[in-house]
Amino acid sequence: QKEVEQNSGPLSVPEGAIASLNCTYSDRGSQSFFWYRQYSGKSPELIMSIYSNGDKEDGRFTAQLNKASQYVSLLIRDSQPSDSATYLCAVNIRGDSSYKLIFGSGTRLLVRP
Amino acid sequence: NAGVMQNPRHLVRRRGQEARLRCSPMKGHSHVYWYRQLPEEGLKFMVYLQKENIIDESGMPKERFSAEFPKEGPSILRIQQVVRGDSAAYFCASSPFFEGLYNQPQHFGDGTRLSIL
Numbered sequence: 442q443k444e445v446e447q448n449s450g451p452l453s454v455p456e457g458a459i460a461s462l463n464c465t466y467s468d469r470g471s472q473s474f475f476w477y478r479q480y481s482g483k484s485p486e487l488i489m490s491i492y493s494n495g496d497k498e499d500g501r502f503t504a505q506l507n508k509a510s511q512y513v514s515l516l517i518r519d520s521q522p523s524d525s526a527t528y529l530c531a532v533n534i535r536g537d538s539s540y541k542l543i544f545g546s547g548t549r550l551l552v553r554p
Numbered sequence: 555n556a557g558v559m560q561n562p563r564h565l566v567r568r569r570g571q572e573a574r575l576r577c578s579p580m581k582g583h584s585h586v587y588w589y590r591q592l593p594e595e596g597l598k599f600m601v602y603l604q605k606e607n608i609i610d611e612s613g614m615p616k617e618r619f620s621a622e623f624p625k626e627g628p629s630i631l632r633i634q635q636v637v638r639g640d641s642a643a644y645f646c647a648s649s650p651f652f653e654g655l656y657n658q659p660q661h662f663g664d665g666t667r668l669s670i671l
Contacts, residue, residue: 546596
């Protein structure tokens with residue numbers, strides 16, 4: 442089982458719709474969760490961080506965390522063509538000598554005008 | 555620019571040469587991380603460093619790769635005797651000091667695109 446799993450997509454939604462991106466993780470001890478957006482050929486850009494169960498909203502973005510189910514999601518409301526990118530889920534995982542961030546392989550989102 | 559600075563942006567090397575990638579963390583950040591990204595793939599953790607210390611190098615190949623973060627100057631990722639398979643984007647990220655289990659978010663540089671001829 443991969444440590445952090447995401448559907449690779451592409452997830453295609455029409456402009457104005459809600460895009461829902463999902464991520465599962467394997468380490469029950471994980472405490473920190475992040476969503477990054479990466480445009481093609483560019484570096485990852487932090488969108489959201491979440492540490493507690495429940496929802497966290499920031500503008501059009503809502504992160505949802507369920508530690509019991511080991512599941513974290515990102516909702517994008519009123520999707521825009523400029524939201525078309527790859528979205529990376531990152532989870533802190535206990536390694537041999539430290540906690541470190543492990544990234545999923547990303548979900549490609551395509552917002553159709 | 556107070557962000558994470560990486561250079562060079564693009565680096566071309568012939569097989570067998572050495573590649574040196576540099577990273578200066580954001581001001582106030584004491585933790586540096588290196589990742590490798592192959593085309594159409596996710597970020598793969600390589601190494602985590604603090605000043606003068608390698609904290610976790612579990613993602614780094616055992617041979618040809620090394621990293622350092624000296625007391626003064628940028629962090630360096632060094633690849634000796636490069637091979638075609640080393641061609642990738644190498645990203646550096648930094649974060650401030652943290653305690654316990656709660657990682658502070660990592661902020662990424664623009665990356666170095668390494669091409670091996």
